[in-house]
Amino acid sequence: MSLMDIFRSLIGERDGALSTQQGFQSQPDSNGLNFYLPLPAFKALQAGQGSALEKIQLIVLNMLVEQGIAENTANGFHIGAEDIAGMDLEQAEILRLPRRLPGRFLTSISGRTGNSGFRVAITLEMPDGPASFSRKGPYLYLTSSECYWLTPAEIMGLQAWELHESLGPEQRGEAANLRLMAELQTAARSGMRIDLSHFERLDVVVPQNIGVIATRLPDGSLQLCPSLGDGSSADQLEKRWSQLDMTADGGVLRIDNRVLLLDQARMDGIRNVLANKRIPADQVNEFIATPTAFLDAALVNLEVGFSARVAGIGKLQHMDFGVLDATKNDWFALDKRPAPAAILSKLIQSPEDLQRFEEVLQAANEQGATSLSFAGEVIDISDAPTVQQELARARQNMAHVSDSEPHSEEGVLPGEDKEKVGVILKDADEINSALLRKAAAATPLVVPDWSAYAREPFPHQREGIEWMLKLMGAALQDETDDLYRLQGGLLADDMGLGKTYMSLVAVGEYLASQRAADKPQKPVLVVAPLSLLENWEDEVGKTFASIPFRDVVVLQSGRSLRDYRVKGAERESVQLASMIDNSSGMLDEQSIRYALHVGPEAGVHRLDMDRRLVLTTYQTLRDYQFSLCRIDWGMVIFDEAQNIKNPNALQTIAAKGLKADFKLLATGTPVENSLGDFWCLMHTVQPGLLGGWESFRDTWIKPILAASDEERDEVRARLGEQLRRAVGIFMLRRVKEDQLKGLPAKTILSGVEQADHGLQRYAAQLGVVMKGIQLQAYDEVLDSYRARRASAEDMRGTALAALTQLRSISLHPRLENESALYSEDGKQARQLMIESGKLEVLLQLLDEISSKREKVILFMMTKRLQRVLKFWLDQIYDLNVAVINGDTQAVATRAEDMTRKKLIAEFEAKSGFNILIMSPVAAGVGLTVIGANHVVHLERHWNPAKEAQASDRVYRIGQTKPVFIHLPAVTHPQFDSFDVHLDRLLRGKLMLKDAVVTPEAVSESEMMQSMGL
Known part of the structure; x- marks a missing residue:
């Protein structure tokens, strides 16, 4: 059932007009969409009075405010046009947005792009014929009452067209005309259905900068040619310079099916190169050593400096990790329910x-x-x-099988091999035995002057800082200029021990030592999940008595990224695929299109200023990897470094390619998937320590796979101990229980009877046997799956779909029918909740916590459950439960923004009993919620490491009450249920835990293998 069907009973049938039915009214303006109620009704709704539809709409709108997407108004909310266009379908249905536009756009292009008469007329073709239209914010109107919800691509294209239409004749020069076509092409590639006529075959390019192509001539001299970064060869360009008016402020260059738009700065760069076109043979060495003696670095890109580990830029090859660990579980009780x-x-x-x-x-x-x-x-x-x-x-x-029937290669599907472009790394496959000796023999960088810091460290933090400074000293003293230079270390401390504080002290000491040695105080980069950027900003002020940085730049959308991004540049991760030389598989350095202002030619606008602290995310690192890999960083810190555990991910490859005096990987979960991910982290921070993947796999992985079930735990423990010794000083690993003696007790209680393991204990009150409609719905899925197995070819897809249904039913049997679950009062809310055995357990648990006047965090991932559970719990306990999920804004862009930290502060400020709903994805890192001492994992994450991270938000420095982690489970009366199987699979991951190995998510491939698929 679609959400349109689900909410039809609430909102009634729609005909595309602005609705006047019960619920929030909506009205577009030029900037977006307003949602409103009459002021008395809005105030009553905020006080808890109103219809079920109004209440669920209010929940959604408040969640959008928390994300920084919506803004409060006097009697409602305002959401920008681009945010409305990109809204997900669930939210759109709840807020009663009109349907998407079913038609397509046609263009009629008249005039030549070089004259002011050039014009693009856009018309709309609907399924029943042509239609005139107008746009207001995110809506396209055909009549005063018939409107449609635009996509982001459609808004992008229409805005560009409207801007061009508003230009006067004197402003419609060739550059403006071609820019319109470039933006319409981008909109079309992003999904706008528009016919661009012959311009679909024309690629309009805006060069990022001007580089140089140098060709050695027979007499030993060099011939210089400007490079435009579009992949054009020197021969192609030489034939076309005559198209340009070299005295003009801008120009247009046509090469094959490409049109290049050149502004004044690019024209100045071209003129500078062409004025120094030939370098005599006797000056070639001088040119290579000091190109700025010949060319102006402010106009021409002369600095393309990658680390010794980067071979160049080209098409990436997938690394096959194969099967690392899997066991078979009968998720669908097939042994007990015969197949048809x-x-x-x-x-x-x-x-x-x-x-x-x-x-x-x-x-x-x-x-x-x-x-x-x-x-x-x-x-x-x-x-x-x-x-x-x-x-x-x-x-x-x-009888119908033919031996002549063609077969495809096993495991290869048409179109499956999609190419990615990134920095190509040189191999570091050999183990360098000298690394451990050099690191152990080094002296610490400096002895910190603690008067420079706002507070002194705890003893374990002092030890951690000394470890970092010893490794950093070794790295700065190592003059080796190859792959195997001493580069960094892995800070694998448990959560809550202060890795951010220790890292910032190390940064402060790095800058101090560089200043004392009269060496460059290079910029420092911190790469972290989006949710932690605000935390890093806060910690800078809390750590230093006098901040040592020139400034702090948050390189992120909505913050400073726009200030350093080259105007009109695409993300580097998407712009280069067509420019690779097929013979070498690599991109010529002069053809790289950098999207950020870096290097001396950027002048005062350059990102890589000395003493600058740059905070960014793994996604930004991925999208702007060529610019960031070009910068000569002093230190690079990867917070929550498990984000670069996958060797095939672009962000991992970019992380390995970054150039720095010292790299620090910080994570409380040093390995998130068998031992293969640990290899990837160590291969990032210190290549050569554990060798290449194949030798590592033969040494550390295969013995575990070859062991019998009875021997496997002993083999894992033994190899983990050996591996810990192999990495030696390059990893520091401490656990919270050993370091923070003052913390109260932590108890993990599970409703699964076989769940006793480590700190985890079986608690019968948390387990309940499903019954009634929940049992009926669960068995129907099992019967349906058993029947489909007989005929379905794609059992992988069938199995995953069935698992999704079992997971949902285990939460609530009617969760898919959301509209039927909104209650009128607390009594009805309780009745709806106890249709689920798991939610019945939750109610009993919440009643007990409420009687103790304590606080609790409920973890779940399904947004539909987050919404209805908030609705119910507000009614039952007279609360205003906050929801922090993966969409909740992590970084404030306005003073009034409700970020995660602000919501948590409000949660903790309320005296007595309170409830907070969180997603383990959003709360897994960087947040402290010590006001709560109860955690309930209502919907368990596939990744036990993320589950542990989420739990430990309450088990940190400052917690004074005993902490209880509750894992409720719903069981089946005849055989193992979904919750039981998931617990077993996650506990199998937990068996790997020792000082080196920490568990990771159950991957889709492991799920399939656990089913024998």
Whole structure:
């Protein structure tokens, strides 16, 4: 059922007009969309009075305010046009947005791009014919009442067109005309359905900067040619300089099917290179050593400096990690619920299969059995005619098999091999045994002057800082200029030990030592999840008595990214695929289009200023990797470094390619998936320490896979200990329980009977057997899956879809029918909640916590559950429960923004009992909520490391009450339920935990393997 169907009972049928039905009214303006109620009704709704629809709409709108998307108005909310355009379907349905535009746009282009008469007329073609239109904010109007919801691409294209239409004739020069076509092309590539006529075959490019292509001539001299970064060769460009008026402030250059728009700065760069076109043979060495003696670095890009680890830029190759660990679980109780006879046509593929099955069938019939086991399946044979019918079908299938039928290569699907472009790394496959000796023998960088800091460290933090400074000293003293230079370390301290504070002290000491040695105080980069950028900003002020940085730049959308981004530049991760030289697989350095202002040619606008602290995210690192890899950083810190555990991810490759005096990886979960991810982290921070992947896999992974089930835990523990010794000083790992003796007790209670492990204990009151409509819905999914297995070819997709249903039903049997779950009062809310065994357990638990006047965090990922649970709990306990999920804004862009930290502060400020709903994804890192001492994982995360991170938001320095982590589970009366299987799979990951290995998410491939698929 779609959300449109779900909410139809609430909002009634729609015809595309602005609704006047019950609920928030909406009205577009030029900037976006206003949602409003009459002021008395709005105030009453905020006080808890109003219809169910108004209340759920208020929840959604308040969540959008928390994300920084919506703004409060006197009697409602305002959301910008671009945010409305990009809104997800669930929110759109709840807020009653009109449907998407079903038509497409047609263009009529008249005049030449070089003259002021150039014009693009856009018309709309609807399914029933042409229609005139007008735009207001995020809506396209056909009449005063018929409107449609635009996509981001449609708004982008229409805004560019409207701007061009508003220009006077004197402003419609060739550059403005071509810029319009470039923006319409971008909109079309982003999904706008628009016919651009012959311009679809024309690529309009805006060069980022001017570089130099140098060609050695037979007499030893060099011929210089400006490079425009579009992949054009020197020969192509030489033939086309005559198109330009070299005295003009701008120009247009046509090369094949590309049109390049050149502004004054680019023209100045071209003129500078062409004025110094030939370098005599006797001056070539001088030119190579000091190009600025010949060319103006303010006009021409002369600095392309990557680290010793970067070979260049090209197409990335996927690294196959293979199977690392998996066990088989019977998620769908197939052993206890025989498959229907229809599955026989899939199991019997040869005459030998048929003969063997008939023998087994005869023996089973003689014994009077109603089922038998064949080819790993238990099959229902109680209906003899159906069995014979399926056998006949199997014989018929075999008769139609042709040996000449073409087959594709095993495991290769058409179009599956998608190319990615990124920095290409040089191999660091050999183990360099000198690394450990050099690091151990080094002396610490400096002894910190603690008067420069706002507070002195705890003893364990002092130890951690000394460890960093010793490694940093070793790195700065190592003059090796290759892959195996001493580069950094992995701070793998448990959560809550102060990794941010220790890292900032290390940065302060790095800058102080550089200043004392009269060396450059290079910029410092911190890469962290978006949710932690605000925390890093706050910690700077709390750490230093006198801040040592020139300034702090948050390189993120909505903050300072726009100040350093080259105007009109695409993200670097998407702009270069067509420019790779197929013979070498690499991109010529002069053709790289940098999207950020870096290097001396950027002047005062350059990002890489000395003593600057740059805070950014892993996504920004991925999108602007060439610019960021070009900068010579002093220190690079990767916070929550498990984000670069995947060697095939662009952000991991970019992280390895960054150039720095010292790299520090910080994570409380040093390995998130078997030992392969630990190799990736160490390969990032110190190449050569553990060698290449293949030798690492043979040494550390294969012995675990080869061990028997009885031996595997012992083998894991032994290899983990050996691996810890192998990395030596390059990793510091401390756990909270050993370091913070003053913390209260932490107890983990689970409703799964077999769950006793480590700190985790079985608590019978947290487990409940499903019944009623929940049991009925659960069994219907199992029966449906069993039936589909007989005929479905794509069992992977079928299994994942069924698992999703089982997970949802385990939360609440009617969760998909959201509109039926909104109650009128607290009594009805309780009745709706106890339809789910798990939510019945939750109610009992919340009543107990409420009686103690304590606080609790409820963790879940499903937004639909977050919404309805907030709705119910507000009614039952007379609260205003805050929801912090993956969409909640992490960084404030306005003073009034409700960020995660502000919501948590309000939650903790309320005296006595209070509830906070959080997503483990949003809360897994960087947030402290010590006002709560209860955590309930209502919906468990696939990643036990993220679950532990989320739990430990309450178990940190400052917590004074005993902490309880509750894991409620709903079980099946006959066989293991979804919750039981998930707990078993996650505990299998937890078996890897020792000083090195911490568990990771259950991947989709592992899920499939655990089902035997």
